[in-house]
Amino acid sequence: MKVAGTAGYDVCLSDLFIRLSVCLSLCPSVYLFIRLSVCPSVCLSVRPSVCLRCKPIPEMNWWNEGPLYQISDVNEFSENGLKGVEEKLDYINQMKVKGLVLGPIHTVQADQSSTLELTSINPEFGSESQLISLLDRAHRKGISIVLDVTPNYEGVSAWFNNAASVAERLKEACVYWLNKGVDGIFLSHLNDIANTEAWPSVQGIFNKTDGTKKRALMGSVTGLSADDASHLLNQSSVDLLLTELPDPAEPGIRQAQVVQILYVDHLQTSLGWSLSGRTLGSLASRTPAAPIRLYQMLLFTLPGTPVFNAGDEVGLKAGEKVEAMWDLESQADDDNATAKTVQEERTAVRDFFKALSDLKGKERSLLHGEYISLHSSPTSLAFLRLWDQSERFLVALNWGNDSVTMTLTYSDLPAEARVRASTDTENLAVDSKVSVEKLELGPKQAVLLSYAFPG
Known part of the structure; x- marks a missing residue:
């Protein structure tokens, strides 16, 4: 690499198609000449228009890189319990x-603490060998497994x-299942256990690292x-906390x-957003006054990790069986x-869910960008997600x-x-351009917009 007007130095780029993700902090008056090793006769001349300095990417963990998916009742999710969950991993991966x-999947009789066996799997759900098999296949697909060990779940x-x-x-x-290969432990009603003297020693199990x-x-x-x-999150120092907030029944303000x-x-890496679950029911049932896609968009775009219950991706309502999801793969009777x-x-x-999930996983502004509130009223909300020089999302x-x-x-903000x-694909079609200064939105509708870094 030769820089005009400075002491020259050479750098070989072995691949013409390397994404230039490293920003150049050069003055506008400096010309940059790069000789590519893949084609010695080719030189690239660039005159930067601005001095660019990239922000360092914040530290993130696997649970910050996309949505989490709760399967509270493995038998309801699949007739074959843990084995059935493994059989559905391809479907889950598509999301x-x-x-x-x-889970929870451990052995316990309701309200009888003497029957609690947190390291034993209830045979109704499967066996330990089936869980190990599920872990192995999930890990090969890049899917982590968190085990809910809330004691008295029934x-x-x-x-x-x-x-x-x-x-x-x-x-x-915790020690037993982590040694078996699970990637995390989940506890509901966290405030009950986090307020005990034993909590620091529970935390200590997860603070150990082996690289x-x-x-x-x-x-x-x-x-x-x-x-x-917020106080509980500070006190407990858990890696991710689901708060059942914001409450969809409350005004947008x-x-x-x-x-x-x-x-x-808090760091958004510790913020989990979920409006459904074992005790709450499905997302569609929790938010009946608005289309489920509106709340899918909200959860996918808030700063933190979206967490969905099985069936939320297709809009299952209370009382509807999860098996209805599998019926989508067969042709309905004309x-x-x-x-x-x-x-x-x-x-x-489901297609809408998949599109949002794909954007969440690859766009930096949605993954770890700043959150800036732009508008709120009793029935509406607008905010901006932005990161450095990446595409902005409104x-x-x-x-x-x-x-x-x-x-x-x-x-x-651009025009x-x-x-x-x-x-609302009729009035706000995907890939169309719309006015931002005065954004019009129909009743019970939502839209996700993007624009380029203005620099």
């Missing part, structure tokens, strides 16, 4: 899922109203305010405040118009019954932006 949150109190009494068995189980990929300690809470959830509280106080319509709608919802949602015009202002995903 661009980075990890499964599995009883009234998740921790038998006395978390300290099962703390030693919990620690033994391999990080093992995650994850948890969830229910019924806490944003401030209380409050939802924006909740996101801001959690985002400002004589049954209702079944055909349902199949087409669920397929469209998210706008309207779950109200009336159309809304959002007046959006930010220093680098127009490109539609990347939309619930």
